[in-house]
Amino acid sequence: MELDERKKKILYSVVEDYILSAEPVGSKTIVDKHNLEYSSATIRNEMKILENEGYLEQPHVSAGRIPSTKGYRYYVDNLMKENQLSMVDMNYIDNNISGYGDTEKLLQEAAGVISKLLLRPTVLSLEKNKDVLEHIKVLKISDKLLLVVILSKNGTVKDCFAKLTDEVPEEIIDELTNHLDQNLRGTPFEKLQVALNEVISKELKRFGSVLTEICDSIKYEFSKENKKLNSGVESILELPEFSDVDRAKNFVNMLSTKDIIQNIVEKIDSEKLGIVIGSENSEVLLKDYSIISLNIEDDKGKKGSISVISPKRIDYSRTVSILKYINEKCKGFFEKKSKEEEDGKKRWNWRN
Numbered sequence: 001m002e003l004d005e006r007k008k009k010i011l012y013s014v015v016e017d018y019i020l021s022a023e024p025v026g027s028k029t030i031v032d033k034h035n036l037e038y039s040s041a042t043i044r045n046e047m048k049i050l051e052n053e054g055y056l057e058q059p060h061v062s063a064g065r066i067p068s069t070k071g072y073r074y075y076v077d078n079l080m081k082e083n084q085l086s087m088v089d090m091n092y093i094d095n096n097i098s099g100y101g102d103t104e105k106l107l108q109e110a111a112g113v114i115s116k117l118l119l120r121p122t123v124l125s126l127e128k129n130k131d132v133l134e135h136i137k138v139l140k141i142s143d144k145l146l147l148v149v150i151l152s153k154n155g156t157v158k159d160c161f162a163k164l165t166d167e168v169p170e171e172i173i174d175e176l177t178n179h180l181d182q183n184l185r186g187t188p189f190e191k192l193q194v195a196l197n198e199v200i201s202k203e204l205k206r207f208g209s210v211l212t213e214i215c216d217s218i219k220y221e222f223s224k225e226n227k228k229l230n231s232g233v234e235s236i237l238e239l240p241e242f243s244d245v246d247r248a249k250n251f252v253n254m255l256s257t258k259d260i261i262q263n264i265v266e267k268i269d270s271e272k273l274g275i276v277i278g279s280e281n282s283e284v285l286l287k288d289y290s291i292i293s294l295n296i297e298d299d300k301g302k303k304g305s306i307s308v309i310s311p312k313r314i315d316y317s318r319t320v321s322i323l324k325y326i327n328e329k330c331k332g333f334f335e336k337k338s339k340e341e342e343d344g345k346k347r348w349n350w351r352n
Contacts, residue, residue: 003055008079009036010046011055015067015075019315022240026064069278069312072290076275076316085321089117093326099333102156103303106333107296110326111306117322118308118315119235121255126304131156133187138177138214143167148214152189154300155337160221162214176207176214193219241288241311254285255309273323278312290314294323298334 003011013034014025027044030036036043047065050056055071058064067075096116097109104126111124132153139147144164151157180199187195196215203211233252242248277290292314293307306326308319 003074006038006042007046007050009034010038010043011050011067011071012075012079014047014050014056014065015071015079018066019313022313024059024064024066029064067312069280072277072312072316073280076277080317080320083317083321085318085325089318089322090325092117093322093329097326097329099336102152103154104156106330107304107306110296110330114306114308114322114326118310118319120308120310120314121233121236123255123307123309124304125307131189133184133189133192136177136180136184138162138173138180140168140170140173146173146210146214148218150218154303158221160217162210162217164210164213166209168210172207172210176211179203179207180214189222192222236310239311239313241313250285251289273320273327275316275320288312290316292316292319292323294327296327296330298331299338303330303334 010030013030013036017025017029017033027040027047030043031038031040038046047056050071051058051065054068055074056065057068057071059066093113096113097106099106107124107126111122114120115122133150134153135151137149137151139149141147141161144167146162146164147159148162149157149159183199184192184195196219200212200215233255236242237248237252242251273295274293275290276293279287281287281289281291288311290310290312291307292310293305295305296303306323308314308323310319
């Protein structure tokens with residue numbers, strides 16, 4: 001059923017009011033707050049029709065209505081007004097995303113800022129498998145401790161420690177660094193484990209256990225999940241939706257299983273900004289929640305995604321505005337970095 005203008009205005013009023021109050025909305029509330037030109041009886045009748053059509057729900061017999069998944073979807077697709085961010089929000093973003101460091105650090109900062117502004121947890125998924133190893137350096141920290149630093153083609157820096165069973169001379173470390181750098185340069189991260197195993201099989205006799213210990217440390221570092229849960233769990237548990245202790249526990253447990261969320265995010269991968277609401281999620285555990293996911297890209301492709309996890313009641317308009325502003329800010333950093341790299345190459349070519 002296509003909604004007429006009256007039903008649209010009433011549905012919009014219910015969604016907007018419920019997002020702010022977390023209380024079921026009655027016809028009197030709409031009359032008092034939204035200055036609609038309809039009587040309370042007319043609004044009540046229209047709300048009943050919207051409920052019968054699946055746009056609204058009545059949690060209790062004596063209560064007002066709340067939006068259903070269908071109602072939220074219609075609101076997001078047809079009624080939502082994308083508001084200009086406040087100066088407070090823009091200043092907070094500008095002051096807390098530095099743009100310094102590698103891509104991973106930038107996206108971690110962005111995810112943290114989103115979480116703080118929205119008081120919702122975020123899940124950051126990094127696109128590392130498409131990256132390529134550019135350089136590797138092994139540094140001696142102490143007699144039995146090495147620092148392995150890996151630089152990717154996209155500018156990501158990764159490091160890990162390798163603990164040694166025996167002391168290794170400095171010249172062996174330098175030789176091993178050169179060997180690893182020459183043999184692993186250009187290796188896609190998704191194939192790094194195979195490449196490391198090949199190095200071990202060929203050069204174990206030459207370098208001994210130190211090679212195995214370094215390679216095992218690198219493999220362990222890259223085996224870690226590329227999905228990072230940011231803070232915001234504590235704040236979200238203060239929402240009225242989590243007054244039920246069991247529901248709060250289930251939500252926290254669900255967040256710890258980030259693959260559930262990642263499966264949903266991958267299905268909206270084709271869109272730069274995707275919103276999945278309630279029962280639209282294929283996962284039963286997510287039927288009461290919304291996932292708002294932003295793909296962060298540069299001119300070479302996707303760098304990662306940041307997903308906001310929330311009960312269905314969230315300020316969708318402000319959330320979308322924040323994500324779009326941060327996306328533009330990240331693009332600016334990527335463009336600046338790309339220009340600096342090009343300028344560096346030009347200077348190098350001129351000198352040579």
